[in-house]
Amino acid sequence: MLNDTLRRVLQQMPKAELHIHIEGSLEPELIFALAERNGVKLPYGSVEALRAAYAFTDLQSFLDIYYAGASVLLHEQDFYDMTAAYLRRAEADNVRHTEIFFDPQTHTHRGVPMDVIINGIHRACQDSPVSATLILCFLRHLSEDDAIATLEAALPYRDQFIGVGLDSSEVGNPPEKFARVFARCRALGLHLVAHAGEEGPPAYIYTALDTLNVERIDHGVRCLEDPALTARLAKEQMALTVCPLSNIKLCVFDRMERHNLLELLDAGIVATVNSDDPAYFGGYMNDNFIATFEALPLGLSHAQRLARNSFAAAFLPAAQKQQYLDEVDAFFAKV
Ligand SMILES: Nc1ncnc2[nH]cnc12
Ligand SMILES: [Zn+2]
Numbered sequence: 342m343l344n345d346t347l348r349r350v351l352q353q354m355p356k357a358e359l360h361i362h363i364e365g366s367l368e369p370e371l372i373f374a375l376a377e378r379n380g381v382k383l384p385y386g387s388v389e390a391l392r393a394a395y396a397f398t399d400l401q402s403f404l405d406i407y408y409a410g411a412s413v414l415l416h417e418q419d420f421y422d423m424t425a426a427y428l429r430r431a432e433a434d435n436v437r438h439t440e441i442f443f444d445p446q447t448h449t450h451r452g453v454p455m456d457v458i459i460n461g462i463h464r465a466c467q468d469s470p471v472s473a474t475l476i477l478c479f480l481r482h483l484s485e486d487d488a489i490a491t492l493e494a495a496l497p498y499r500d501q502f503i504g505v506g507l508d509s510s511e512v513g514n515p516p517e518k519f520a521r522v523f524a525r526c527r528a529l530g531l532h533l534v535a536h537a538g539e540e541g542p543p544a545y546i547y548t549a550l551d552t553l554n555v556e557r558i559d560h561g562v563r564c565l566e567d568p569a570l571t572a573r574l575a576k577e578q579m580a581l582t583v584c585p586l587s588n589i590k591l592c593v594f595d596r597m598e599r600h601n602l603l604e605l606l607d608a609g610i611v612a613t614v615n616s617d618d619p620a621y622f623g624g625y626m627n628d629n630f631i632a633t634f635e636a637l638p639l640g641l642s643h644a645q646r647l648a649r650n651s652f653a654a655a656f657l658p659a660a661q662k663q664q665y666l667d668e669v670d671a672f673f674a675k676v
Contacts (some may be wrong), residue, residue, distance in 0.1 A: 342636050350676055351630040351642055355668050357651035358431060358439040358615055358626055360559050360582035362478070362508065363462060364411045364447060365618025366427035375413035384409065395621055399597055400540050400591050403621060411447050420461025426567070428469040431621070434626040437665060438472040438655055442506055446480045446491055455494045463501040473513045474656065476534065477505040479522065481514035488522045496529075503656055504532030506559065507549075511541040516549040523553040532556055532656045534582075538563035539593060543570050550579070557582060557654055562593060565601055565608070575609035580654030584617035585633045586624050597636035606643060645673045 343351075369388045376383050391410075397403040414420060424441070431439050441462070448458050459475075466473035479488035479496055495502070505526045507519055516523075523533055537549040539560035546564055549555045553598040561581035564570050574581070585600055587593075596602045605612040614633060619625045624632065630647070633639065635654050652665040 343631065345636060346676070347641060347644070348631060350641060350673075351634060352627050353435055354644060354648045354672055355435055355437045355652075355665065356626060356630075357613075357665070358436050358647050359557065359580075359613055359651060359654060360442070360584055360615035360617055361426060361427070361431075362407075362441060362442045362618050363405060363424055364414070364444055365622075366430070366620050367410050367423055367613075368414075368426070368453065368620045371426060372410050375415075376409065377417070378411060381413045381415070383413070394484060397590055397621075398592060400512045403591055403618070404431050404509060407621060408447055409451050411450065414448060414628075415453060415457075416638045417457045417464075420458055424462045424465035425468065428465060428471050428473060430625045432469070432471050434477050436471055436626055437663075437668070438652070438657065440474050440476055440503070440656060441466070442476050442478045442508065444508065445495060446483060446487065449491065449494065457494065458496065459498045463498075467673050475502040476506045476532070477502045478508045479519060480509040481507050481518065481536075482510040485519050485522055488519055489525070492522060492526065493662075499529070502552060504534060505607035506521045506533075507535035507553075508559070509535075511539055511545065514539070515545050516555075517552045519639060523555075527554055534559055536560055539588075540591075540618050541611065546574075553613060555640050556656075559586065560588075562605070564587060564603055565604060565612075570601040571608050571610070578611050580613060580650065581605065582610040582615050582654070583612050584615045584622075584629070586619075586622045587617035589632075590622040599633055600633065600637065602633055602644070603637050606646065611650050611654055612647070613654055614647050626675075641673070641676060645666045645669065648672075 369391045434458045533555045534557045535549040535555045536559040537545040557580045559582045614629050616625050
């Protein structure tokens with residue numbers, strides 16, 4: 342059990358979130374409200390029936406429901422409302438800065454225009470007291486040509502996102518499938534990240550680094566299967582955006598006591614804690630911290646390190662980053 346001090350510290354410490362899919366923040370109540378507002382018929386009769394379907398066996402079983410949930414998003418105000426709801430939750434968890442993933446292809450393939458998606462999400466970010474930037478993710482189960490067309494469609498809104506990522510079904514869709522589009526994004530000065538080593542093997546982490554030139558690895562927890570890779574990630578201070586509750590819900594680890602977050606930290610890796618798809622996986626940032634610290638032998642020094650890592654790994658100007666790091670240290674000096 343967590344003592345009261347540690348619980349309070351986890352809740353109140355300043356933190357950044359670096360791995361959140363905005364479509365994964367759609368709570369069942371909002372899915373039903375938007376379905377009604379937009380006249381969309383859902384294959385579930387009630388909020389309870391939808392929630393009961395959240396019993397996942399692997400990544401794909403989750404993605405099928407996640408894409409169905411996103412089908413209620415049609416208008417700019419829907420994207421605004423979804424994002425504003427997430428940002429209120431983040432603010433309540435003392436998230437000071439968040440880098441939000443969005444999946445345009447999930448929506449453009451249903452006929453929703455790119456400007457509707459980006460403007461709705463971006464406007465909610467501007468209206469929030471939480472610092473928020475956007476990362477456009479390509480769906481890796483689709484073709485690279487589709488990713489390239491998506492990038493072209495998003496370029497008129499280039500100033501509204503800071504980077505690109507790679508998500509969706511990992512196994513069978515290795516990073517190198519997207520070498521050309523990532524090279525183009527790099528030339529455009531976009532930040533680069535990719536999901537790798539969630540369900541996929543360490544080889545996918547190598548190609549995310551060496552072929553795509555990513556600056557962070559999303560998940561990456563399977564790196565520990567390869568000692569040379571683990572040592573390299575530590576040496577290069579390549580951050581991993583770890584999502585503990587997600588890993589349990591998608592059966593990457595069978596229970597939290599078996600999660601490898603502490604081993605990653607002990608190996609010298611810049612691991613961070615994040616929520617991934619909080620509406621589907623049982624919690625937002627503080628729920629992830631509390632569940633992990635309850636299950637693993639982690640203490641105050643780990644909390645400080647994780648809070649520092651979250652800002653150190655953020656795509657922020659150096660001065661702003663230092664300000665947040667100083668804020669973390671000032672917070673822990675008073676604990
Ligand atoms: N955990 C995850 N892995 C891959 N793609 C995703 N899309 C949303 N959540 C994801
Ligand atoms: Zn993810």
